[in-house]
Amino acid sequence: MPKTILIGAPIDSGQQRPGCLMGPAAYRVAGLAREIAAEGHGVEDWGDLTLPPLREVACPNPAVHSLAETVAWTEILMDRVDDALSGGGFPIVMGGDHSLALGSAAGAAAFAHRQDRPLFLLWLDAHSDFHTPLTTTSGNLHGTPLAYINGRDGFDALPPFPTPVPAHRICMFGIRSVDPAEQAAMQERDIQVNDMRVIDERGLVAPLREFLDAVRREGGMLHVSLDVDFLDPSIAPAVGTTVPGGATFREAHLVMELLHESGLVTSLDLVELNPFLDDRGMTARLMVDLVGSLMGKKVFDRPTRAK
Ligand SMILES: NC(=[NH2+])NCCC[C@H](N)C(=O)O
Ligand SMILES: [Mn+2]
Numbered sequence: 001m002p003k004t005i006l007i008g009a010p011i012d013s014g015q016q017r018p019g020c021l022m023g024p025a026a027y028r029v030a031g032l033a034r035e036i037a038a039e040g041h042g043v044e045d046w047g048d049l050t051l052p053p054l055r056e057v058a059c060p061n062p063a064v065h066s067l068a069e070t071v072a073w074t075e076i077l078m079d080r081v082d083d084a085l086s087g088g089g090f091p092i093v094m095g096g097d098h099s100l101a102l103g104s105a106a107g108a109a110a111f112a113h114r115q116d117r118p119l120f121l122l123w124l125d126a127h128s129d130f131h132t133p134l135t136t137t138s139g140n141l142h143g144t145p146l147a148y149i150n151g152r153d154g155f156d157a158l159p160p161f162p163t164p165v166p167a168h169r170i171c172m173f174g175i176r177s178v179d180p181a182e183q184a185a186m187q188e189r190d191i192q193v194n195d196m197r198v199i200d201e202r203g204l205v206a207p208l209r210e211f212l213d214a215v216r217r218e219g220g221m222l223h224v225s226l227d228v229d230f231l232d233p234s235i236a237p238a239v240g241t242t243v244p245g246g247a248t249f250r251e252a253h254l255v256m257e258l259l260h261e262s263g264l265v266t267s268l269d270l271v272e273l274n275p276f277l278d279d280r281g282m283t284a285r286l287m288v289d290l291v292g293s294l295m296g297k298k299v300f301d302r303p304t305r306a307k
Contacts, residue, residue, distance in 0.1 A: 003044060008046075009024065023275060035295070066141065075159060108267045115221070121146070121170045124174055131182055152185065231252055256290050
């Protein structure tokens, strides 16, 4: 396993409830680096990114807010994630709201493009985030990254996405909140959505294995974007956009364990943690524990410890 590079992305501008900018600090307090090191991996913390100077940008949809900030964050994240991958590292972007995936995925795509390898996307989220700046009604750009990644029009203010990821290389799990415009666009573009109903009926294992087999077959890179609201709010309350009926503790760990066994993941986002809404750090700690599973921690590595 390559050395993990932690990149702090204290980003709040993709939505309107303050707090996600405290995410990177919460992950450090919850011991993310320690958890990774405990599984025998090297880890380096590059600290938090700072917002570069803003350029004037325009968008015909008056609902959209913070576009200039989002463009600036996207450009710097794209570069840093590409740098981490180019140096042979495994970047983990500690968010920050989900708008950061505009930049992290673009960085992964730029690197994959130069390597002449296809990029695959695993999207673990309650939401499909398939709006464009032209279709969003909330104006919150954290609802748009997957559309950018898939190459939809309407992102003129952002750098062109390097080699957009086609539908068959995108896999979504946990979906249970989709706006009508997103649904229409996903249908039109043939995006497969493993919504919660699919997990209820089939479980996660079969559809995830099918996807991972495709990544392996095509020699792909795999970017994973883990939104806190993928998880059920009862175990992960620290998120601004809670939706009931999310993934359970074991379902989420199972995903991470299967990903570890596959050895295919090449970059990861941790998004939407709002520590201000947390209950004694339980969400931050669960997210750190999930990264532990991705790094190789097993069920039997979790003994009950006397205090
Ligand atoms: N990453 C997220 N939490 N996205 C929530 C998006 C919610 C809604 N679809 C919107 O566009 O406003
Ligand atoms: Mn999301």
